[in-house]
Amino acid sequence: MSIKMGTGDLAKYPFLNEAGEYLRQSGFGWDELDRPDTKDIIERAAERVRIAAAGNVYEKLDRYETEILTFIVTLIMVKSIGLEPVLRKYALAEARRAEKFLTDDLKKQSDAQKRALFSKIFEDLFGLKIDVTEDGRLFKVKVTDYLMRSSHFHEQEWKMINRLVQGGQVFLDADETVRLVRNELSVLITSRVRAMNLPTLPQSIKQKVEELRTELAPRYEYRTYAVTDYPPCVKHALEVMARGENLPHSARLMLATYMLAIGKPIDEIVEMFKNAPDFNERITRYQVEHLAGSKGSRTKYSVPSCEKLRTENLCFATAECNGIINPVQFGRKKRK
Numbered sequence: 115m116s117i118k119m120g121t122g123d124l125a126k127y128p129f130l131n132e133a134g135e136y137l138r139q140s141g142f143g144w145d146e147l148d149r150p151d152t153k154d155i156i157e158r159a160a161e162r163v164r165i166a167a168a169g170n171v172y173e174k175l176d177r178y179e180t181e182i183l184t185f186i187v188t189l190i191m192v193k194s195i196g197l198e199p200v201l202r203k204y205a206l207a208e209a210r211r212a213e214k215f216l217t218d219d220l221k222k223q224s225d226a227q228k229r230a231l232f233s234k235i236f237e238d239l240f241g242l243k244i245d246v247t248e249d250g251r252l253f254k255v256k257v258t259d260y261l262m263r264s265s266h267f268h269e270q271e272w273k274m275i276n277r278l279v280q281g282g283q284v285f286l287d288a289d290e291t292v293r294l295v296r297n298e299l300s301v302l303i304t305s306r307v308r309a310m311n312l313p314t315l316p317q318s319i320k321q322k323v324e325e326l327r328t329e330l331a332p333r334y335e336y337r338t339y340a341v342t343d344y345p346p347c348v349k350h351a352l353e354v355m356a357r358g359e360n361l362p363h364s365a366r367l368m369l370a371t372y373m374l375a376i377g378k379p380i381d382e383i384v385e386m387f388k389n390a391p392d393f394n395e396r397i398t399r400y401q402v403e404h405l406a407g408s409k410g411s412r413t414k415y416s417v418p419s420c421e422k423l424r425t426e427n428l429c430f431a432t433a434e435c436n437g438i439i440n441p442v443q444f445g446r447k448k449r450k
C-alpha cells in the first residue's frame with residue numbers, strides 16, 4: 115500500500131524525514147521567521163521548550179503546519195541554548211508526546227492506511243518491523259527484535275514465557291508496541307539535535323534563545339557544579355541512567371537516598387529516573403517519597419555506607435574518597 119502522509123501526521127511525528135521534505139517543498143526559508151505574522155511560531159516554540167524543561171509534554175495540535183514548523187524551531191532553539199539537561203528533558207518530552215499519538219493512532223484498528231503508516235514509522239526509524247494480525251487487533255514483532263528491546267523490562271508480563279508467540283513472532287497490543295520503542299524515540303531526538311548544523315539564525319530566534327537561556331541556565335548551574343562534585347558511586351549510577359540502561363535496585367536506592375540527603379527536591383529525583391527502561395512515574399514517585407519518609411512506614415532512609423556499597427559492587431572509589439565512610443561526606447573537605 116502506498117503511504118501518503120497528511121500534514122496532521124507530520125504535525126504528530128515531525129521527526130520523520132517527510133516533515134523536512136514537506137518544508138522544502140513549501141519553499142519555507144528561515145528569514146520568514148522575522149516576519150511579524152510568524153511571531154506565533156516563535157512563541158509556540160519557546161513555549162514548547164519551556165514546557166519540556168519543566169518535565170511536561172506540549173500538547174497543542176490545533177494548527178498542523180504551524181506545529182511542524184514549531185518543532186523544527188524548537189530543535190534549533192534547544193541546540194542554540196546549549197544546555198545538556200535542557201536537551202535531555204526536551205528529547206524525553208518530545209518522545210512522550212509522540213508516544214501518546216502513536217498509541218492513540220495504533221488503536222484505530224479500522225483504518226488500514228494508518229496501520230501501514232505505523233509499520234513504516236517503526237521500520238524507518240527503529241528498524242522494527244511490525245505486522246498486524248488479520249483481525250487488526252494485535253501487532254506482531256520478531257522474537258529477536260522483541261528480546262533486544264524488552265530485556266531491560268522488569269515486569270512479569272514482558273517475560274517471554276508470559277507472551278503469546280507464534281511462528282517466531284511475539285504478539286503485542288498498541289501500548290506494548292509503542293512501549294518497546296520509548297527509549298529509542300528519545301535517543302533519536304537527542305541525536306537529531308546533536309547532529310544539527312545551525313543555520314544563520316534569524317534575529318527573532320536569536321532573541322528568543324537568549325531569553326530562554328537566561329531563564330533556564332540558573333536552574334542548571336548548581337547542577338553542573340554538583341555533578342562534578344558527586345561521589346564516584348553516584349556519578350556512575352547517573353551515567354548508567356543517562357545511557358538508558360538498567361540500574362540494579364540497590365543502586366537506585368543509593369542514588370535516591372543520596373539525592374534526598376543533599377536536599378534535592380522530590381520532583382527532580384523522580385526526573386532522574388526517567389531514562390530507566392522500566393520507568394513508571396507514579397511508582398517512582400511513591401518509592402522516592404517512601405525513602406524520604408513521607409509515605410508508607412514514615413521512616414526516612416539513610417544513604418548506605420561506603421562499606422555496604424563496596425559489598426554490593428557499587429563502590430567506584432577514587433583518591434578523593436579517602437577516609438570517608440559514607441557518600442554524603444564526599445567533597446565536604448574540598449568545599450571548606
Ligand code: SF4
Binds near residue numbers: 347348424428430
Ligand atoms: S568510597 Fe564511598 S563515596 Fe567513594 S565511591 Fe565508594 S561508596 Fe562512593
